[in-house]
Amino acid sequence: MTDTLAQTDDALAPLDFAVTRNLAAKSPSERAQLLENPGFGTVFTDHMVDVCWSVKGGWHRPRVQPYGPISLDPAAAVLHYGQEIFEGIKAYRHADGGVYTFRPEQNAQRLQRSARRLALPELPTEYFLQSLRELIAVDGDWVPSGEDQTLYLRPFMFAKEAFLGVRPAQKVAYYLIASPAGSYFKGGIQPVKIWLSERYQRAAKGGTGAAKTGGNYAASLLPQAEAYENGCDQVVFLDADGNIEELGGMNILFVMKDGTIVTPASETILDGITRNSLLQLARDRGLAVEQRPVSLSEWREGVASGDITEVFACGTAAVITPIGALKAAGFEDAQPIGELALSLREELTDIQYGRREDKHGWLHRLDA
Numbered sequence: 001m002t003d004t005l006a007q008t009d010d011a012l013a014p015l016d017f018a019v020t021r022n023l024a025a026k027s028p029s030e031r032a033q034l035l036e037n038p039g040f041g042t043v044f045t046d047h048m049v050d051v052c053w054s055v056k057g058g059w060h061r062p063r064v065q066p067y068g069p070i071s072l073d074p075a076a077a078v079l080h081y082g083q084e085i086f087e088g089i090k091a092y093r094h095a096d097g098g099v100y101t102f103r104p105e106q107n108a109q110r111l112q113r114s115a116r117r118l119a120l121p122e123l124p125t126e127y128f129l130q131s132l133r134e135l136i137a138v139d140g141d142w143v144p145s146g147e148d149q150t151l152y153l154r155p156f157m158f159a160k161e162a163f164l165g166v167r168p169a170q171k172v173a174y175y176l177i178a179s180p181a182g183s184y185f186k187g188g189i190q191p192v193k194i195w196l197s198e199r200y201q202r203a204a205k206g207g208t209g210a211a212k213t214g215g216n217y218a219a220s221l222l223p224q225a226e227a228y229e230n231g232c233d234q235v236v237f238l239d240a241d242g243n244i245e246e247l248g249g250m251n252i253l254f255v256m257k258d259g260t261i262v263t264p265a266s267e268t269i270l271d272g273i274t275r276n277s278l279l280q281l282a283r284d285r286g287l288a289v290e291q292r293p294v295s296l297s298e299w300r301e302g303v304a305s306g307d308i309t310e311v312f313a314c315g316t317a318a319v320i321t322p323i324g325a326l327k328a329a330g331f332e333d334a335q336p337i338g339e340l341a342l343s344l345r346e347e348l349t350d351i352q353y354g355r356r357e358d359k360h361g362w363l364h365r366l367d368a
């Protein structure tokens with residue numbers, strides 16, 4: 001199966017982007033210095049994309065402009081009611097110099113699903129892809145070529161209408177910014193310690209858990225702080241039925257003794273593209289894959305009995321993180337560390353960086 005564009009978008013004429021070059025763009029040597037050790041999420045490229053939407057005009061005024069502050073009316077609805085969604089996707093520099101991204105149609109479609117849930121307009125897949133290409137056309141030199149380096153792309157959309165009444169905004173902005181990112185794990189991949197949040201939930205049935213929206217993250221910050229206080233790196237949430245849901249920003253997978261990979265199924269989980277891709281790679285290896293509820297007791301008993309041989313989290317930013325311990329108010333369980341997480345991680349990143357055949361047609365070239 002290869003990723004294809006949504007049928008309905010096929011006939012759309014491309015947007016006509018107005019490009020304003022950043023006169024204060026970084027020099028090649030300044031850029032090289034920033035790319036040496038970019039960390040995550042603090043360095044930004046010279047430009048950004050923005051497209052307006054209004055009830056009357058639809059998508060309009062597509063622009064590439066110098067990266068910089070956004071001017072917003074203090075009554076802009078997003079500042080009051082949180083009507084906002086985002087995506088996270090990476091650009092990879094291949095050995096031939098080309099710039100590629102991974103399954104961008106999936107991000108476009110998820111942005112559309114998030115938009116529906118947050119009562120925002122759906123950005124057509126073609127426009128989403130075009131925004132990525134437009135930014136790479138001006139900022140392509142920011143895609144680093146070091147090992148494990150990427151240009152992290154952050155598309156987002158918010159309600160900018162100045163209106164304090166409570167209804168879907170009639171004026172919306174779509175933006176795309178980009179941030180070079182170094183290896184997520186300095187000095188090798190370390191298993192993380194996970195805090196089980198028994199007091200807080202990140203999402204409710206019928207809520208916004210499956211949408212990539214800032215509010216879910218806002219709700220996860222206090223439990224995340226509780227995790228830090230308890231010596232943990234990340235939180236894992238339970239759903240209302242007491243089943244394992246996911247981490248604040250990563251999906252969770254369990255490896256069983258017979259090689260089966262189990263990952264929670266729930267309407268409150270964010271449908272991760274990394275997770276779906278890893279499940280496909282596992283199927284390609286002949287492994288069984290199950291998406292079903294996983295209770296806390298199944299996890300704990302499975303680890304105790306040896307039925308669970310590995311637990312890991314995944315998402316675009318960190319790709320795969322092995323889970324080394326699960327801690328809660330009343331217990332701390334060390335987790336078994338296996339080989340599958342790292343071997344799947346290597347296979348996936350090999351595909352993303354063009355070091356291995358892309359059998360599923362997941363790569364999408366951005367600079368040609």
Ligand SMILES: *Cc1c(COP(=O)(O)O)cnc(C)c1O
Binds near residue numbers: 246249275314
């Ligand atoms: C983005 C995100 C993920 C991971 O999704 P990917 O598509 O793999 O990056 C998982 N959980 C939450 C809550 C997220 O926001």
